[in-house]
Amino acid sequence: MAKLLTAIVDDHPIVIEGLKVLLQNEENLEIVGGFYSGSAILTYISTNQVDLILLDITLPDINGIELCQHIKEASISTVVLILSNHTERSIIMQTIQNGASGYLLKNSSIDELRHCISEAVKGNICYSKEVMEIISRPSKNHIQGMPRLTRREKEILALIAAGKTSQVIGQELFLSPLTIDTHRKNLIQKFGVKNVAELIMAATQQQIL
Amino acid sequence: MAKLLTAIVDDHPIVIEGLKVLLQNEENLEIVGGFYSGSAILTYISTNQVDLILLDITLPDINGIELCQHIKEASISTVVLILSNHTERSIIMQTIQNGASGYLLKNSSIDELRHCISEAVKGNICYSKEVMEIISRPSKNHIQGMPRLTRREKEILALIAAGKTSQVIGQELFLSPLTIDTHRKNLIQKFGVKNVAELIMAATQQQIL
DNA sequence: ATTAAAATACCTAAAAATCAGTAGAAAAAA
């Protein structure tokens, strides 16, 4: 089996050199280069074969989330592994959405990196341990003050989330729209938010919706 | 190291017997019993030590999601692994939320089960391959019509989700509030929804927020 | 049986969002 042609994309030279050293002893892997910008790696892959790209999120010209998409557009078979310090759940999910095969934090162990690389080239998705935690328990940080909702409030919350107005909800539940307005008001107050947009966000983050 | 005292909870006897056979050769594991209902396992753990529970979602008296929570309340150190046929993302996430250490589909290989057990007792979270796919690409089923958003639209969507009005957003981005209204309108149109409540729901379900 | 909580409904007024358009400038892609 041929060696995995691997590129490293990071705006920080230290990271690139560090990864090169860490990976130089891998038998089935060959570093073809380090790149400091999105345009640099895109130019490279347009004329060279690359099997695996270790990609940072923070780059000078384009963010790694979008870059990932461009890479997959240019070369669908190239496996992209994100190596980043960003711990925001939405960033992680977006990279996967855009075709990345995994996500590791930069403090991951070399074992984890090795493991994720092997999983990724097999076509699987692989996260490091911390990332797995972030994905699985998104709300842990957020849920302190989860309000207790009454049955009616939950019911109406769901209908609001479905995009229905107070008028429509009132008709469906055979209630006055003014009653729905009151419930709406109470929901907003209980969650400590200021409008439905924030309300729906809070409710989904707390798995109520 | 003492053997892992393991219980199996499933309403289907065949599954219990099958798992017993599959796991009987594991050196570091001892099956202490099979249980057909939630109340049965809860009664058992109230007087017996159990290290690991393999838990189904569908049970006659209580669903596995809630049962998981009760188990952890009764015995925080007991590791719960879900073994189910349900592929709904929300169910998977809820079990983890309620303290489960992993989720496998019933068609998982014995190797995957073994691997997840060892990860789980180490305190990590572990999913089988298919489950990982479901978690990572939830949208694949849902997102057919996932609209492509421009950079500006994503930015404004996030601010709307934070509960900010067009006026406030306009001030923050040094734009006319009327411009924000236009973006708002375009977002609503692109998602095919009728107001922000539904917009935020759609966006969170598609992991954009 | 009594208290507390939940559900119902209303008022007034201001603020915000939605609908249905148009249209020029800037940036990106072809």
Next chain:
DNA sequence: TTTTTTCTACTGATTTTTAGGTATTTTAAT
């Protein structure tokens, strides 16, 4: 370079939500 997309901004009218209350009737809990 030309074309297309994105970003910007507006008009005008309508609908809906939000904020500040109050108040009665059901239900549920003690």
